[in-house]
Every structure is written in C-alpha cells, then in structure tokens.
Amino acid sequence: MARPTLRHLAEELDLSITTVSRGLAGYSDVAAATRVRIRETAARVGYVPNSAGQSLVTGRSGFVGLLLPLRDPPVIDPFLGEFLTGLGEGLVARGRDLFLATAQASQSEMEVLQRVVESGRADGLVLTRVAESDARVEYLLDKGFPFVTHGRTIDENLRHCWVDTDGADAFARAFDILYSDGHRDFALVSIDEPQSFRRFREDGLRRAIAARNDPAVSLQQRRTPRFDQQARTQAIYDLLSNDERPTAVLALTDEIALTVLEQAAELDIAVPDELSVIGFDNLPASAWVTPALTTFDQHIRDTAVGLADQLLDLIDGNASNSALSPSHRLIHPDLIQRASHGPAPRRHKESGGEGNRDFMS
Amino acid sequence: MARPTLRHLAEELDLSITTVSRGLAGYSDVAAATRVRIRETAARVGYVPNSAGQSLVTGRSGFVGLLLPLRDPPVIDPFLGEFLTGLGEGLVARGRDLFLATAQASQSEMEVLQRVVESGRADGLVLTRVAESDARVEYLLDKGFPFVTHGRTIDENLRHCWVDTDGADAFARAFDILYSDGHRDFALVSIDEPQSFRRFREDGLRRAIAARNDPAVSLQQRRTPRFDQQARTQAIYDLLSNDERPTAVLALTDEIALTVLEQAAELDIAVPDELSVIGFDNLPASAWVTPALTTFDQHIRDTAVGLADQLLDLIDGNASNSALSPSHRLIHPDLIQRASHGPAPRRHKESGGEGNRDFMS
DNA sequence: GGTGCGTTCCAAAACGTTTTGGATCCTACC
DNA sequence: GGTAGGATCCAAAACGTTTTGGAACGCACC
Numbered sequence: 001m002a003r004p005t006l007r008h009l010a011e012e013l014d015l016s017i018t019t020v021s022r023g024l025a026g027y028s029d030v031a032a033a034t035r036v037r038i039r040e041t042a043a044r045v046g047y048v049p050n051s052a053g054q055s056l057v058t059g060r061s062g063f064v065g066l067l068l069p070l071r072d073p074p075v076i077d078p079f080l081g082e083f084l085t086g087l088g089e090g091l092v093a094r095g096r097d098l099f100l101a102t103a104q105a106s107q108s109e110m111e112v113l114q115r116v117v118e119s120g121r122a123d124g125l126v127l128t129r130v131a132e133s134d135a136r137v138e139y140l141l142d143k144g145f146p147f148v149t150h151g152r153t154i155d156e157n158l159r160h161c162w163v164d165t166d167g168a169d170a171f172a173r174a175f176d177i178l179y180s181d182g183h184r185d186f187a188l189v190s191i192d193e194p195q196s197f198r199r200f201r202e203d204g205l206r207r208a209i210a211a212r213n214d215p216a217v218s219l220q221q222r223r224t225p226r227f228d229q230q231a232r233t234q235a236i237y238d239l240l241s242n243d244e245r246p247t248a249v250l251a252l253t254d255e256i257a258l259t260v261l262e263q264a265a266e267l268d269i270a271v272p273d274e275l276s277v278i279g280f281d282n283l284p285a286s287a288w289v290t291p292a293l294t295t296f297d298q299h300i301r302d303t304a305v306g307l308a309d310q311l312l313d314l315i316d317g318n319a320s321n322s323a324l325s326p327s328h329r330l331i332h333p334d335l336i337q338r339a340s341h342g343p344a345p346r347r348h349k350e351s352g353g354e355g356n357r358d359f360m361s
Numbered sequence: 362m363a364r365p366t367l368r369h370l371a372e373e374l375d376l377s378i379t380t381v382s383r384g385l386a387g388y389s390d391v392a393a394a395t396r397v398r399i400r401e402t403a404a405r406v407g408y409v410p411n412s413a414g415q416s417l418v419t420g421r422s423g424f425v426g427l428l429l430p431l432r433d434p435p436v437i438d439p440f441l442g443e444f445l446t447g448l449g450e451g452l453v454a455r456g457r458d459l460f461l462a463t464a465q466a467s468q469s470e471m472e473v474l475q476r477v478v479e480s481g482r483a484d485g486l487v488l489t490r491v492a493e494s495d496a497r498v499e500y501l502l503d504k505g506f507p508f509v510t511h512g513r514t515i516d517e518n519l520r521h522c523w524v525d526t527d528g529a530d531a532f533a534r535a536f537d538i539l540y541s542d543g544h545r546d547f548a549l550v551s552i553d554e555p556q557s558f559r560r561f562r563e564d565g566l567r568r569a570i571a572a573r574n575d576p577a578v579s580l581q582q583r584r585t586p587r588f589d590q591q592a593r594t595q596a597i598y599d600l601l602s603n604d605e606r607p608t609a610v611l612a613l614t615d616e617i618a619l620t621v622l623e624q625a626a627e628l629d630i631a632v633p634d635e636l637s638v639i640g641f642d643n644l645p646a647s648a649w650v651t652p653a654l655t656t657f658d659q660h661i662r663d664t665a666v667g668l669a670d671q672l673l674d675l676i677d678g679n680a681s682n683s684a685l686s687p688s689h690r691l692i693h694p695d696l697i698q699r700a701s702h703g704p705a706p707r708r709h710k711e712s713g714g715e716g717n718r719d720f721m722s
Numbered sequence: 723g724g725t726g727c728g729t730t731c732c733a734a735a736a737c738g739t740t741t742t743g744g745a746t747c748c749t750a751c752c
Numbered sequence: 753g754g755t756a757g758g759a760t761c762c763a764a765a766a767c768g769t770t771t772t773g774g775a776a777c778g779c780a781c782c
Contacts, residue, residue, distance in 0.1 A: 003479055005738060016762045021740060031760060048479035052417040053738030056767045061413065062482075064461070068449050071407035075660070077643065080442030088429050088463030097482070100451030100459040101423070118364055118409035120460070120768095121423075258649050265651070284439065288619050290626070301435070377732045382770060392730060414768030417737045481738095603771060 004045045004248050013041055024049075036310075051191075055120070064091055064311060065122030069110065069129065070103050075227050077129075078255075078283055079300050083150075085302035087126065088266050090308025093237045094316075096123070110135060115286025124315045126150065126307055132194040147316040151196050152328075161314060162331075163306045163329040167197055167280070170333045171250060174278045175208040178248040179217070182344035183276060187220040187239055187246035189232075189256050190261040201252060201280065220246055232256065236263045240275070247275060247344045254281040254295055260287060261340065272342035282336055291339035298333050306331070365594065374402055380580035385410075416481070425452055425672060426483030428473065428497075428542050428672040430490065431464050436588050438490075439616070439644055440661050444511070447489065447662035451669025454483070455677075457484070461509060478506050485672045487511065491523075493555040493561045508670050509676040522675060524667045524690040528558055529565025531657045531694045532611060535639045537571040538696075539609040540578070543705035544637060548581040548600055548607035550593075550617050562613060581607055593617065597624045600668075603635070608636060608705045615642040616657055622650060622701065633703035643697055659694050667692070 002311060010017045015034070019133055023030040023038035030038070043045075055061045066087065069077075077083075099122055103112040113136055116122050121177030124146035127136055132154040140147045141159060148161040178186070188205060191198055209217055222239055224231040236256075239245070242262055251257035261271060269275050271291050279295040286293035310327050371378045376395070383389040384399035391399070402408075416422045427448065433518075438444075449459055460483055464473040474497055477483050485507035488497055493515040501508045502520055510673050520598040539547070549566060552559055570578055581602055585592040597617075600606070601624055612618035618640030624634060632652055640647060640656035647654035671688050 003481065007738080018741085018762055018764095019760085022761090025740085029760070034760080046475065048476055050417075050738050051480045051482045051653060052413050052422065053767090056413040056417055056738080057740045059767075068446070070446070070450060074446075076443045076446055076662075078442065080445065081439065082437045084441065085429070085431070085435075085437055085446065085462065088461055089431060092465050098461040098463065100445065100449055102453040102459065104453050113411055114407065118411045120364065121412045134750080147377045206491075222746085237672075282595060283645070285644075285649045288623070290651050291650045301437075307589070309391040322435060351781090356664075368768080378769085379734095379771085380730085383731090386770085390730065395730080400752050411768050414737090415770080417739090417768075418770045420737075 003050070004047045005048075005050065009038070009041055009045070009047060012045075013038060058066055059120070060123050061121055062096055063122045064124050064126065064308070064315075065099045065101050065116050066128070067109060067116075068100050068102045069109065071227070076163065078281075079298075082130070082300045083304045086304025087308050089301075090305040091312070094308075094312050096312065110139065112275040117143055124148075124311045126311060130196055132196045144210045146311065147163060148311045150303065150307060152200075154196055154199060156164060158328075159326065161310050161326045161328065161329060163303050163310065164200075165197070165298045165303065165333050166330045166334070167201035168207070170335070171201045171204035171281060172208035172211075173335060174250055174280075174296075175205055178250075178276055178278070178341065178344075179212060179214075181276070181342065183248040184214070184216045185218050185220075185244070185248065186346070187222065187248045187249045188252070189222045189236060189239070189249060189260060190252040191256075193226045195226075198252060204248060215261045218246075220244070229259070233259055233263065236260050236267070238265060240267050240269060245269075245275075248341070249275065249277045251277065251279045252281040254283040254286045257293055257295065257340075258283075258285060258289060261291070261293065269353050271340055274345050276341035276344070278341055280333070286336075287338070294338045294341045295336050296333040298338050299331055303331050364411070366411065367408075370399070370402060370406070372406060373406075374399060374589050375495040416698060420481070421484050422482055423457055424483045424674075425457050425485050425487065426460045426462050426477050427489070427671070428461045428470060428477075429461050430470065432588070439642075440659075442517035443661045444489070447665025448669050450466075450662075451666035452673070453704045455669075455673050457673065471500065478504055485676045487668055487672060491557055493557045497626045507672065509672045509675065511664065511668060512560075515557055515560060519689075520687065522671050522687045522689065523665050524671065524692060525561075526558070526659045526664065527691045528562035528694070529568070531641060531696070532562045533569035533572075534696060535611055535657075536566055539611075539637055539639070539702065539705075540575075541574060542637070542703065544609040545575070545577045545705070546579050546605070546607040546609065548583065548610045549599070549613070550583045550597060550621060551612060552587040552617075553584045554587045557589075559613060562628055564720075566589075566611060581605075581606075590620070594620055594624065597621050598627070601628050601630060602624060606636075609702070610636065610638045612638065612640045613649045615640040615644040615654060618654055618656065619646060619650060619702075620653075622654065632701055635706050637702035638704070639702055641694070647697075648699070655699045655702045656697050657694040658697050660692055664692050695708045 006017045006020050011018045017031050020038055023035045026041060029079065051062060091098055101112050101116050103109045125140065127147060127149040130137065130149045130151040130153050134153050137149065137153055137160060150163060152162050152164050188202065190202060209219060220239065222235045224235045236259055249260050251260055257277050260277050264271050264275055271277055277293065279293050282295045282297040285296050306329055367378045367381050370381045374381065380391055384396045385403060412423060452459055462473050462477050464470045486501065488510040491498065491510045491512040491514050495514050498510065498514055498521060511524060513523050513525050549563065552561060570580060572636055581600065583596040585596045597620055610621050612621055618638055620691060621638050625632050625636050632638055638653050638654065643656045643658040647656050668688055
C-alpha cells in the first residue's frame with residue numbers, strides 16, 4: 001500500500017474517519033480502549049498524517065522560512081552553516097521544520113518574500129543581515145506576518161522582534177584593551193555598505209574613543225566595497241605603508257583582519273610587536289593563522305536558537321504580540337584573546353613624553 | 362483582505378473557479394481576452410496560489426528535503442553553507458524550494474526520514490555524507506522514494522543516483538606529484554569512521570602506490586576518531602616526532618592537514634623544506650595559513666547544483682528511472698597548488714644510493 | 723433544418739485532514 | 753417509567769486547489 005490515510009485506518013478499524021482522527025489526537029471523546037486500538041494500528045502501518053491536508057485545514061504549514069540571499073558575485077556566507085544548524089536545532093525541538101527560500105539573482109528578494117508570505121508555505125520568517133533600513137521589514141510589518149530578524153534596523157528598533165550581537169560593546173572593549181596597552185594610533189578597516197552591524201560596531205568604537213576624551217588618540221578609517229577583495233587589500237596596504245601607520249587596527253570582520261595580517265606580513269611588519277590587530281567573528285581560519293587572531297565570538301548558533309524560540313513564541317502565541325511589545329535580545333560576544341595584539345610599540349622617535357607625538361596631524 | 366483565493370478572484374471577475382484556475386495556468390480552453398483579464402486581476406490583488414491546496418490535489422509538495430544531521434558533539438559541517446547555497450541555486454531555477462529536516466539527537470535519523478517520506482512534505486530527498494553502507498539508502502530504495510546522494514555507498518554503486526568527488530583520483534595525483542618530487546616516505550592521516558569518502562581516498566592512494574611498484578616507497582597510517590581533535594593532534598605529534606618521520610603527509614581532509622602544519626611548527630619542522638603536506642577540501646583557512654596549504658577543491662557548490670538537477674530529473678521524469686539506469690556523476694577535484702609541498706629533503710645520512718634507506722623497516 | 727464541430731465556460735468531484743454539531747446508547751436518578 | 757446526563761461515536765462541512773466530463777452556444781456545411 002502506498003501512503004496510508006485516515007480513511008484506510010478507519011476502514012481497517014471499522015471506525016469513522018472522525019474517530020480515528022480524534023483518537024490519534026488524544027481527545028477524551030473516544031474511549032480509552034478504542035484510542036489504544038487506533039494508535040496501535042497507526043503505528044503498525046506506519047501512518048503519518050499528510051501535511052498538505054493538515055495545513056489546508058489548520059492554516060498552518062509547520063514551516064518556518066529563511067530567505068537565502070543569493071549574491072550577485074556568488075559569495076558564500078561563512079556563517080550560514082552554523083546559523084542554519086542553530087535554527088534547525090531550535091525549531092525541531094518545537095516540532096517545526098525549516099524551509100529555505102532562495103532568491104534567484106534575476107528576481108528581487110521582495111518578490112520571493114511575497115510569494116512565501118502569500119502562498120502560506122511558512123508560518124513565520126527569519127530575516128538575516130538586515131540593512132540599516134530594510135524594505136523587507138517594512139513589508140512584513142505591513143502584512144502583519146510573524147517574523148524575527150538577525151540584527152536590528154537603525155530607525156525603528158522597537159517595532160519587531162530581533163536578536164543581535166552587541167557589536168558596539170565589543171568594539172568598545174577592544175578599544176579599551178588596546179588603549180590600556182598603550183595604543184593611541186588606531187585604524188578601523190570596514191566596509192562600504194549600509195549594513196546595520198557595521199553601523200553599530202563603528203559607533204561603539206567612536207563612542208569609546210569619545211569617552212576617553214584623550215586628544216592623543218587618533219583614528220584612521222578605511223572603507224571598501226564588501227566583496228571587493230582587491231580594493232580591500234589595496235586599502236590595507238596603503239594604510240600600513242603609510243608614514244602615519246597606526247599601531248592598532250580594528251577590523252570590522254575577521255575576513256578583513258586576516259587580510260590585515262597578510263599585508264602586515266607582506267610589509268614585514270611584526271604582529272603583535274609592531275602592530276596589534278583585533279577582528280570580529282571568530283572564523284575558523286582565525287585560529288589557524290599565525291599569529292592567531294584575537295577576535296570576538298558571536299555565538300551564531302545560540303543566536304539562531306534564540307531567533308527560533310522568539311519566532312515560535314510569536315507564531316504560537318498571539319501574533320499581535322509583535323506590535324505590542326516585541327522581544328529583543330542582545331547577545332554579548334566573547335573576546336577570544338589570541339596572539340595578534342599586545343602592548344603598543346615604542347615609537348621610532350624616543351620622545352619619552354606623552355602628548356608629544358609629532359607625526360600626528 | 363487576507364489572502365485572496367481563487368474564489369475571491371472568481372467572484373470579482375464573475376467567472377467560475379475553474380475558469381480562473383485554468384486561465385492562470387494558461388489553458389487554451391479559456392478565451393484569450395478572459396485570460397488577460399484573469400491575469401491582470403490576479404496580479405493586481407497579489408494572488409499567489411495556496412500551496413497546501415495545490416499539493417493536496419497534485420500530490421506534489423514543491424519541496425525537496427535535506428536531512429540535516431545534528432551531531433552529538435555539536436560540530437558544524439564546514440561545507441554546509443556552500444552546499445546549501447548550491448542546492449538552493451539548482452532548485453530555484455526549476456521552481457522548487459528546499460526544506461531542511463533536522464534530526465534531533467534523541468530521535469534517530471531514520472525516524473525523521475520516515476516522517477518526511479510518509480508525510481509527503483517533500484517530493485524528493487538529498488542525502489549527504491553517506492556511509493559505506495547506509496541504512497537510509499536502503500530504506501529509500503525500498504520505498505521507491507526519489508533521492509540522490511552526495512557520495513557513493515560502497516557495496517552497490519549502481520542502484521541509485523549520486524554525485525561524488527573523485528577522491529581516489531585526487532589522492533593518486535597527490536601521490537604522483539610527491540613521488541616525482543622525490544618523496545618515498547609517506548604518511549596518511551585519516552579518520553576512524555566508515556565514511557565512504559574516506560574509503561575512496563585511501564584506496565586511491567594505495568592503488569597509486571601499488572602502481573609505482575617501488576619497494577622504496579613506505580606508507581605509515583594514522584587513524585583517529587573524526588571529532589576528537591585531541592587524539593588527532595596526539596597522533597600527528599607522535600607521527601612527526603617519530604624516528605622514522607615521513608617526508609610527505611597526505612591528510613584525508615584540510616582540517617587534518619591544518620593540524621599537521623600546526624604540529625610541524627610546534628616541532629620546528631620546516632614546511633615544505635623538511636615536510637610536504639597536502640590536504641583535501643580547500644577550506645578557507647587553508648589559504649590563510651602559513652605556509653598556505655596545497656589541497657584539492659571539491660567544487661561543493663557545483664556538486665550541489667548537480668545533485669539538485671539530478672533529483673529534479675528523477676522527480677519530474679519517470680521515477681523508476683532510478684531503478685533502471687540511475688545517473689552518476691564524478692566530479693574532478695582541482696589541485697590547488699600552494700606552498701606546503703616541495704621537493705623531498707636530502708636525508709641526514711648522505712648515502713647517495715637509491716634503495717639504501719636504512720631507517721626503513 | 724439537421725448535423726457536426728469548435729470555442730468557451732462551468733458544476734462537481736477529489737485530494738486528506740480537522741472540527742462542528744449532533745446522534746445513539748447506556749446508566750443513574752427521581 | 754420517564755428523564756437527564758455522560759460516554760462514545762459519526763456525518764458532513766470546510767480548507768483551496770486541479771481536473772474530469774460535460775453544457776451551452778455559434779457557425780459552417782450538407
């Protein structure tokens with residue numbers, strides 16, 4: 001027999017479809033003995049409810065969707081695997097499955113979004129990599145569709161549920177560590193795109209600098225397009241071969257930090273003796289490289305589990321909960337101290353004094 | 362209005378549900394003018410067919426499933442992101458979505474498999490990381506359910522569709538390169554688990570050695586549990602601090618190769634001058650590490666696209682195609698020549714002669 | 723005028739499930 | 753003996769779609 005249905009069970013048991021259905025669901029409506037009989041036969045023939053039938057009548061698909069952004073240059077998100085594993089873990093614990101909606105390069109992400117929402121293929125959505133202001137968020141809020149985001153938007157942080165990494169705090173901590181180690185000449189190497197994670201990390205650094213209120217502190221900034229490795233390498237090369245080379249570099253991501261290490265090696269700049277580098281992400285490569293990169297771990301997997309929980313609360317509870325008091329969670333990244341940072345080098349000019357750093361503008 | 366249905370459209374257009382449905386599907390039995398009218402209104406109200414209704418009547422869910430193995434120690438598959446991106450790419454091009462079934466640690470993977478197959482949530486399945494003999498494959502063959510696997514099983518390669526990397530060939534090539542560079546003392550560092558990719562790679566190496574038929578060639582082997590990094594490091598340390606240390610190490614995976622590089626550095630063994638190392642996988646870390654690792658690129662993304670194509674052919678075409686002449690594809694990995702391999706070092710004993718290597722057993 | 727055919731439309735059934743609103747029978751109680 | 757109420761079961765409707773098997777109409781042809 002192909003797939004057994006409720007009707008097959010009903011016939012075999014000489015019961016009605018209703019009774020079989022309610023027996024399986026455990027309603028007190030059906031006699032205990034009958035319930036046992038039903039369950040036994042169901043188990044024996046390996047009955048599994050057809051999900052299309054189920055979701056047609058319940059209005060629930062049992063799926064949570066994730067929009068998979070297919071980038072124009074085919075770049076693989078290094079966190080995707082970890083993130084998905086976490087989502088899967090969080091979802092399966094509460095009986096849902098994950099569904100990946102891939103956006104073709106040709107059609108816009110918004111079209112895919114609409115298709116998913118309107119077709120009822122998913123009961124809720126997870127959005128990643130939100131932009132500072134994000135059209136997807138607006139659309140979903142407008143539709144009243146349950147969703148959570150990994151990362152915040154800038155403008156209106158309170159209108160929907162999110163989980164985010166506290167990048168501002170991490171960058172402030174990184175700065176404090178380096179400052180305490182005597183560094184005064186900083187550089188920030190970042191990207192050229194209005195991603196909100198960039199905004200928070202950069203702001204965190206700037207606020208930490210401002211809080212010190214030390215005129216000796218200088219900050220150079222370099223921003224290049226996110227997926228243009230060549231431009232990035234060039235910018236870092238320029239930064240490091242500069243007369244006013246910084247003694248400490250904060251990289252927006254490990255990917256950038258690794259390039260900093262590479263270019264430092266290229267220019268025979270000793271890390272960490274002459275240059276301290278701190279990244280963010282804790283990529284696997286960061287542990288293998290020499291010197292091993294000091295960085296922050298985002299706990300991507302935990303973040304994803306948290307997002308799954310948040311979303312399921314939204315779906316299972318009252319969906320309008322989102323509008324009333326959306327849940328937010330800021331995850332505290334862990335500093336992974338490794339070998340790429342250390343005390344500031346003595347400057348070439350042995351001036352001794354503190355505020356007397358003539359190479360600064 | 363919530364989600365518009367065919368009935369809403371029909372009422373608005375003063376047509377029957379049938380006509381609207383067939384108009385949208387483009388059947389010739391609705392007048393061209395009507396068809397245009399239908400399409401216009403559908404687009405205007407943003408009609409998207411409800412997928413539960415659709416799949417209930419068509420028997421197709423529109424989903425392809427992937428079983429996500431949740432490992433007991435929570436290890437993240439480093440290829441998952443790339444693999445999924447490829448799958449998504451291959452599927453979206455032909456109008457399907459991907460669905461991830463996570464297996465809880467508690468329930469066995471087989472239970473999840475059965476649930477997916479019987480519930481009709483997926484029209485086909487992708488299996489990864491097949492074991493030398495795999496219960497999942499047996500089950501699906503038995504059920505006649507469409508599926509493809511990434512990797513082959515050992516025993517019966519011809520009963521189902523697969524795409525695999527030609528690991529045997531890669532390891533043979535790696536051996537030939539090292540042999541031509543003068544290496545005679547080899548080691549293979551591998552895992553302790555009956556994964557079929559291990560089998561093929563190891564066999565490829567052994568056959569290449571046999572083909573040379575050179576009694577001067579020796580091969581030491583080390584196998585440790587797959588996810589026990591400590592045991593692995595220890596085994597590699599032992600191997601390299603051994604009196605009869607090899608001059609060339611072939612690592613089953615880059616993850617292993619990186620540990621070899623790490624331990625070589627620990628023991629002050631210069632790579633590649635004193636030790637050549639070749640890996641397999643082309644992990645991102647392998648490019649960043651010093652010396653950069655020579656390895657093979659598996660083209661995971663292309664592999665995944667190929668799997669998607671194969672599976673959709675199976676689903677859309679005749680499913681029994683699988684039994685008659687299942688499609689196989691062997692992907693040729695690319696050698697990525699980097700800095701971790703080179704000519705064999707002169708041995709300490711300057712014996713000059715060829716077959717006169719007294720430290721060998 | 724009847725026949726046949728092509729065009730355009732539609733009512734109804736079907737997919738498999740859950741839920742609603744009883745129906746039936748039995749027991750207990752007055 | 754009649755009735756209330758509990759226990760157990762079920763027929764039918766509903767979810768939204770696709771497909772089957774016509775129906776209705778107009779036109780051309782003999």
